[in-house]
Amino acid sequence: MPQGGEVHPCVGFWMGYFRCMLRNRVSLYFVLGDGDGDGGEGGLSLVAELISCLEAVLEEKSAALAFPGLRQVFMLNNTCAIMRRAVGSDLEPFLPPEWIRAREERMERYIERYMDASWAPVVSRLDRGGRTKPSAISRRWDPLGEFYSALENACSAQRGWKVPDPVLRGLLQETVVESVVPAYRQYLEDHPEVQVAVGRTAEELEQQLSDLFEG
Template sequence: MASERILPSLSSSSPCIESTDGMMGLGEHLSTELTKLDEAIWDTMVDIRTGTLAWMQDNGSSSDIHRVTHSIISYTKVLWANYRSLNRILDGAYLRGKFKPDNQSVSHLTNLIMEMVRSTEDQLARKSQSWFPDESLWFLFLINNAYFMLQQLQTIWCLAGFPMPILTRRIDDYINGYLSVSWVPVLRCLRDPATPCCFARTSSPLTKLESTFHKTCATQKLWKVPDPDMRKRMRKAIAEKVIPVFTQFLEDNSVSTPGFTPKKLEEMLGELFEG
């Protein structure tokens, strides 16, 4: 508690206190008041945590970082900057039964931060699904927000012993979900030429692929991935998903001079997610 730092200095820095009984009485009074202060700070922490998540509103169909994510990151950094004091307050909340940590192997403040990040991600994933008419854009929104939290809090994760694989696996899952809903239908033009997404049956598989690929790229060029490393990673993931299948199709069908080449495809992917 805050009192643990203040009370020990009382006896050595208060010449006006001549009576031991008086000093003890004053110490007890200060201890009571500082305990109340600790409890008030804890209640404020709870109010801010729940209030921040209550701000979760439509992001305007943008894949950019949501303001709730920015708020949680800022709040978390303030908590971590005051680690010693706030961890003592959380210790008190734990003893009063108001705080129940999930992980006994890390500090109470680390538990609180883990809970906040997990809750933010879960609520964003659940509430934001109705914000996006395009499921691909929804996955991109989740990728951007999860990666932003991971990058911003990486130093804290390392110091606090947070299980990083949990966050990285979640981002991997979002990327795989995005690839499935966005690019598997494009490849289906080669595997199943009669599929409805690829227009008329009379078109050749390559014509259908090219048309669908151009349409998808034209849309997603306008989508935003703000972090350059994640933008590069997303483009690479798409290329690794699409180009080998496309190249194999050309080889299997002895297409030696295609109008739409793997190189052209890769160039177009390099223009995605600039927003």
């Protein structure tokens, strides 16, 4: 089981097997009862069902990963890998018209769930600071310190996480940056009295987050 959330080896094996199976589609159609050899609904449903079975196995395997966010990264990587192996290959003609869009929407949900699990709790530390002048009671809280601590914990936990596909990796990095950095920059603007630690400018934070998912 890949511990960094990367593509499971079974994806390449089974997607290759499905393609090999279709190369012998005359025999396959005979088994399906499609004597015309054009695939028909039987061929379409079979390929989609086989891939769905593979996806279900991957969902089960994701439960073995320790972090909720990592499970989403794992499913994101593997869904992307399945699409890369299906689209433009000899599998694509045997997939329903809505298949690609359904996987794209699924990947969007994986990204949303990853952000909710991994970064929403980090950004929420800044919400406690508000935009008003700190009172004697509120000075006991240290939203910025809590944010730094949560940030380091998140980055440390994700240090070994990998997104092999460069386009997907760039998208995920951009999503994290656009969620965390503006909130941090806004907090600093709203609280000019706080002392920003060395190496903690918004630009340096952006660079730190841009190094995620490299493994």
